[in-house]
Amino acid sequence: MKLVIFDFDGTLVDSRKLIVESNRVVFGQFGLALPSEDESLSLVGMSLELVLRRLAGADAPVEKMVATYRHVLPLLRVDPAYAEVPFCGAADLLAALAENNNVRLGIATAHVSHTIAPALERFGWQSYFCTVQTADKAPSKPHPGMLLQALSEADVKASDAIMVGDTAFDIEMARAACVRGVAVSWGYHRPDRLRGAGASRVVNDMSELRDCLFETISSASEQS
Incomplete structure (x- = not known):
């Protein structure tokens, strides 16, 4: 089998729109520079923590950002403009x-x-x-x-x-x-x-x- x-x-x-919009929301909430779409999408497939360490840098509050993503993603998923x-x-x-x-x-x-x-x-x-x-x-x-x-x-x-x-x-x-x-x-x-x-x-x-x-x-x- x-x-x-x-x-x-x-x-x-x-899930392109969902990824891009969730980055815009979360990076904005933490006052961080928004990574480019190409940079963000090139890391799709890795765990969120590793992606954020690469995109936001070693000094970023990664754990808090992950928690924010967990809150933001379900909200965006129910919006037809961003859902997968x-x-x-x-x-x-x-x-x-x-x-x-x-x-x-x-x-x-x-x-x-x-x-x-x-x-x-x-x-x-x-x-x-x-x-x-x-x-x-x-x-x-x-x-x-x-x-x-x-x-x-x-x-x-x-x-x-x-x-x-x-x-x-x-x-x-x-x-x-x-x-x-x-x-x-x-x-x-x-x-x-x-x-x-x-x-x-x-x-x-x-x-x-x-x-x-x-x-x-x-x-x-x-x-x-």
């Missing part, structure tokens, strides 16, 4: 995979448990995933902890798992866990950076990702 583990932001959902939006085809892909008896699904995200759960529920995706790994359960990507825990919870070997993500952090995490890393080009890191991180394949749209995953699942089923 294959385990397909998805990143969330930039892979399944477009599933990428076209993401919902159909997850539904098709969930119906396949030869595959199980997981999530590995930089969100913490109490922020990812409402998002999955809002999209009706919570029942799809047998394992949800978050930044409060394991070290930040690219550490392999999230994937190692997902493999253990799903009782699947690394050779029978695939990590799908949009950043080099996702792919580096996959390599560290000896899991195949498939990258998507529509997220926050450029294809050349994804290939440089060791992606086994970079797909350009949801249809290509679907073909890639089902071809791999079918091949594995035939071999078994």
